[in-house]
Amino acid sequence: MxxxxxxxxxxxxxxxxxxxxxxxxxxxxxADAGAAAASPVGRxxxxxxxxxxYVRNTAxxxxxxxxxxxxxxxxxxxxxxxxxxxxxxxxxxxxxxxSGKRVLDIGCGQGEFLRELCHTAGATGVGYxxxxxxxxxxxxxxxxxxTGYAPRGAALPDFDLFTSRHWFEHLADPYEFLADxxxxxxxxxxxxxxxxPDAVYDLATAGWEVxxxxxxxxxxxxxxxxxxxxxxxxxxxxTLFGGMFRFIExxxxxxxxxxxxxxxxxxxxxxxxxxxxxSGFAERNRAERSRWRGRIGELVERGANPVLWGAGSRGVxxxxxxxxxxxxxxxVDVNPRKWGRYLPxxxxxxxxxxxxxELRPEAVIITNPAxxxxxxxxxxxxxxxxxxxxx
Numbered sequence: 001m002x003x004x005x006x007x008x009x010x011x012x013x014x015x016x017x018x019x020x021x022x023x024x025x026x027x028x029x030x031a032d033a034g035a036a037a038a039s040p041v042g043r044x045x046x047x048x049x050x051x052x053x054y055v056r057n058t059a060x061x062x063x064x065x066x067x068x069x070x071x072x073x074x075x076x077x078x079x080x081x082x083x084x085x086x087x088x089x090x091x092x093x094x095x096x097x098x099s100g101k102r103v104l105d106i107g108c109g110q111g112e113f114l115r116e117l118c119h120t121a122g123a124t125g126v127g128y129x130x131x132x133x134x135x136x137x138x139x140x141x142x143x144x145x146x147t148g149y150a151p152r153g154a155a156l157p158d159f160d161l162f163t164s165r166h167w168f169e170h171l172a173d174p175y176e177f178l179a180d181x182x183x184x185x186x187x188x189x190x191x192x193x194x195x196x197p198d199a200v201y202d203l204a205t206a207g208w209e210v211x212x213x214x215x216x217x218x219x220x221x222x223x224x225x226x227x228x229x230x231x232x233x234x235x236x237x238x239t240l241f242g243g244m245f246r247f248i249e250x251x252x253x254x255x256x257x258x259x260x261x262x263x264x265x266x267x268x269x270x271x272x273x274x275x276x277x278x279s280g281f282a283e284r285n286r287a288e289r290s291r292w293r294g295r296i297g298e299l300v301e302r303g304a305n306p307v308l309w310g311a312g313s314r315g316v317x318x319x320x321x322x323x324x325x326x327x328x329x330x331x332v333d334v335n336p337r338k339w340g341r342y343l344p345x346x347x348x349x350x351x352x353x354x355x356x357x358e359l360r361p362e363a364v365i366i367t368n369p370a371x372x373x374x375x376x377x378x379x380x381x382x383x384x385x386x387x388x389x390x391x
Contacts, residue, residue, distance in 0.1 A: 007225045043061075080371055102125065103117060114145075130147065130149055153180065169218065189255075296322060307356065319346045328348070
């Protein structure tokens, strides 16, 4: 079935990679290995727009995807991510003069970012997330939280700034989301901040972040197109967190003053970089799957007790493609909510990093280079001497 581009709406998407059936519930961790192994899979068929380079999983079935409090995608257990988030809070508080203003955070996770932003800026806020498992209602920070999806239309609260970090790519209809927010802003001055995985990064590498919950893959070109098509003015865009994340800032009714960003809005050059990544992705993904299956086999044969550090969505996808038969000696993660639980489909058990002091692995595999320094330091503190391998 053909699918029109969600970003520019000017072309039909062209298929370029079929990754087969992959885990649907990447952020859920089961108490029972059998239940984890029986968790749902969904088809991943990627297609791109030749006009703006937008990418979508055209086989995505929203009926399979369930978000609730059993899902845990929290990254704030990482010192590196905490530092990045704190820097972003300061940037937004300063740029948009949020004292006394209201922030609407859609896809707020467990609320860490919104709490810090409200506290730092002297703002109030409202956060929505079906995965939010904390106390609902008003918070001492000035924010209030709701477990569930954000309402649409007139039920959506007024806002001076909306933020949405790593939720936009999950939406079956991302254009409707932005258009609805624009309509809700009406004739008031309002701003927006979106943050998504950078598609050029993901598609130019092995693709461990190409996961079922991510319906859309935005580069600079397609993100600018969808924001402008929904009636917003682009203020700034760029990459963050070692190039892995892309942000875009936007406004409505902000007057004729110069844009806040001092760089030109990316257009054709950005699109061409994304199209280049698309063209080689299918073969690169196949090659990386094969390479890591072989590498893990070699490590196991020589008794290296190889382990994976990181049981997030990237780790789940890596295990699906490279260690479905569970040859690794362990999978560890810093998030205590995952300890003693099992990952979807492959049913790898997740343990605390401290278990490595007895296992003594000679090789530790990580799928996210942004965490290399902090993982290396953690291994030193544990007294574990191991080669750190980046997948």
